[in-house]
Amino acid sequence: MNIASTVTAPESLAPRNPTPISEIVAALKRVQQLQGMEEFEYEWLATHGIERFVEPGETIFREGDPANEMTIMLKGEVHVRREHGGPAAFWIGRSGQITGLMPYSRMKTYGGHGYAVAKTWGLRYPKSIFPEMIAALPSMTQRCVSVLLDRVREITRMEQQTEKLNALGKLAGNLAHELNNPASAAQRAASGLLDELHVYGHEKFRLGGLCLSESHLLVVRKWQDAVHAHAKEVRGKTEDIATREDQLSTWLRDHKVEDSWRIAPELAEAGVTPDALECLTGFLDADAITVVLTQLASSLRARGMAEAMLDSTNRIFDLIRAVKDYSYMDQAPIQEIDIPTGLENTLTMLQSRLQHVEIERRYAPDLPHISAYASELNQVWMALLENALDAIADRGKITLSVHVSGDMLLIEVWDDGPGIPPELQDRIFEPFFTTKAPGLGLGLGLDSVQRTIRKHRGYVRVQSEPGATCFQIRLPIEQLQAY
Secondary structure, three states: OOOOOOOOOOOOOOOOOOOHHHHHHHHOOOOOOHHHOOOHHHHHHHOOOOOEEOOOOEEOOOOOOOOOOOEEEEEOOOEEEEEOOOOOOEEEEOOOEEEEEEOOOOOEOOOOOEEOOOOEEEEEEEHHHHHHHHHOOOHHHHHHHHHOOOHHHHHHHHHHHHHHHHHHHHHHHHHHHHHHHHHHHHHHHHHHHHHHHHHHHHHHHHHOOOOHHHHHHHHHHHHHHHHHHHHHHHHHOOOHHHHHHHHHHHHHHHHOOOOOOHHHHHHHHOOOOOOHHHHHHOOOOOHHHHHHHHHHHHHHHHHHHHHHHHHHHHHHHHHHHHHHHHHHHOOOOOOOOOOHHHHHHHHHHHHHHHOOEEEEEEEEOOOOEEEEEHHHHHHHOOOOOOHHHOOOOOOEEEEEEEEEOEEEEEEEEEEEEOOOOHHHOOOOOOOOOOOOOOOOOOOHHHHHHHHHHHHOOOEEEEEEEEEEEEEEEEEEOOOOOOO
């Protein structure tokens, strides 16, 4: 039987229920939300309610069905799930609860799919009887309002928990992406380094087999040291590498150097020019030059792989530090914090989305630290930056500004997205209001931002037009008695 079906009460509004009135009254007295009623009030509810018996597994209502009656559950249990809300029930109704549409409620439709998980016995009251109920039962008004407030608090708590889990999922995804890149690079470098060390050892052995004099060995050693030193200076500079490589390839072929295709790229990247090789021709033949340059190219490759491993592992440690600073793990909730540092740590968490985003920073010098719930403020920066990235679809420009304004810090997050329509700007801080597609947001991000900033005795506002949207946060520098 579908509890969402339209119910038309008999004219007497006193249907003949199969259960004796005395038993129904006894069951109503066990309902916690009806405790302390007068005897006639219990009898009114017992005689005017319509009994409903539901078997386990039976659907009671569906998401989106019109809500047009109140139900007092006398026995059993009902689970309510959202169609796209995952496997966990977001609400459980048990015996002794009042559910469904209630007097003074603005509920229009059911917010999920409801079904019985045990034999359920309840009394339902159609919407048409509400005025008579309120008039006949003096205490019902206060009870209904109390139930509605409890319902709002519980749903809000669950939605906020879902929002936090979604935020945690996004953060975990960003971190997994960011950690995967340097970890993969370190793994590739380590694998290549093992092979290159074998080549380097072989070339060292061949170099020793040349039986060069001490003076000539000293010249080769100093020359190679100079190449390594110069390679550090030109690292990362890509100007003229291709031209230099072509020139080196020509010189190596002219001097009958073998495997020039393997040697030339490494020497070109290290900044070596053909003129720098001329000093070797005075005392080395073609075979000896091949050995010397092959050994040098191998050492340059090995050094590059080792440096790649160091850079990758440093990146991993930087991410770990940023996570710790972002969450303020192992620290007291209230900290003396530096706002730009918090913004930078948040950007680190979002690095995977910033590949095509220009970040402009306008941090005033000598900014004061403020006392605050550091991890909560970082969640504010995360929400604002994610909104900005969503607005520009991860392509565009975001500007971060922090400076002192009177006795407050002014933090601004700008984006060059399409802007927020004027008719929506007054609503974006409302709980559960969102312009995103279903399943992409619960509409609690900016509500959480506002509550956190108010907790710090601050203010948040937005100004927006196409190409320029700015969220402004004002936080008092002196936070005495803020908590």
